[in-house]
Amino acid sequence: MLDALAYLPVNEIESGMRYLIRKIPQDDGLEALELLVNYFDATYVSGTTRRVKRPGTGDGIPKLNLRRKPPLFPPPLWNVHEANLTGGDRTKNIGDSWNCGFFS
Numbered sequence: 001m002l003d004a005l006a007y008l009p010v011n012e013i014e015s016g017m018r019y020l021i022r023k024i025p026q027d028d029g030l031e032a033l034e035l036l037v038n039y040f041d042a043t044y045v046s047g048t049t050r051r052v053k054r055p056g057t058g059d060g061i062p063k064l065n066l067r068r069k070p071p072l073f074p075p076p077l078w079n080v081h082e083a084n085l086t087g088g089d090r091t092k093n094i095g096d097s098w099n100c101g102f103f104s
Helices: 003-007 010-022 031-045 081-086 094-103
Strands: 048-054 063-069
Touching: 003 010, 003 081, 010 031
Parallel strands: none
Antiparallel strands: 048 063
């Protein structure tokens, strides 16, 4: 199902990812599946958050804030929804596209 996210409109990918996260079975032995989905979400869809220490408020306790870090490969880089509708290239790798066309 992770592959199918590439065919959703870009503005629906985050909701599609949330749907997939909710559908992960909660059975024993599926920790690897959960790790994979979380990795995919952080790297390709939602990004991550990181803690940023800020100066304290005077009471000696440092203030912690979270900063959003965008995904390494955001959806517009890998999404092929529009390309499928318009008949455009479905790959961002021009060499791969050429090879596919050559062999077919």
